[in-house]
Amino acid sequence: MKLYHAPGACSLAVHIALREVGAPFDSIAVDLTLHVTSDGADYREVSPRGYVPLLQLDDGSRHTEVASLLQYVADLDPTQALIGELGSTRRLMVVEWLSFVATELHKVFSPWLWHKETADSTRRAVKDKLAERFVELDKLLSQQAFLAGDFSVADAYAFTIVNWSNSLAIPLTPYPNLQAYLERVAQLPHVHAALIAEGLVK
């Protein structure tokens, strides 16, 4: 498999999941400004939408969408430890959280807070919405270590997205349990290895 990614982007979640399940993969970094890959290709030839992550399977087929890729990768592990068996409550909870992270966090942060041309009024509205979500997550994480029981692909995704708060100078001090969660996830061996590989920590 080949993972097209950009350091610290939402593709980090898929990178973490691949390491967690021990799947062999090549990683190809994409410059999201120029849409050029680290091996010199025009990324729009690979992915007409121009965004990461993109996972190319060994049969040559190419697939996108973080929430879908995470489910696919989690199922590569026969124990399905990162997602739960089909039909289980664990699986419903993990998939529920994947959808929540995709629609209520990822696509609230992005693209609005990343584009410097976003109007201040939009920025304020986005931050207010995120604050509501963070309050809810903080409360949940005061009672449990991860979103859906044991660590799952939903945590890989939530960690990746909420962590953007640090780069965007959104203070997490009002949410100590959420902050502790980010630190807890960052210390998991495969997460730490992914962060090192992407040059995000030393």
Ligand SMILES: N[C@@H](CCC(=O)N[C@@H](CS)C(=O)NCC(=O)O)C(=O)O
């Ligand atoms: N719908 C896609 C969105 C992926 C996405 O937003 N990727 C961002 C990085 S986190 C990106 O590549 N942006 C650059 C671009 O759109 O050109 C998904 O859920 O995977």
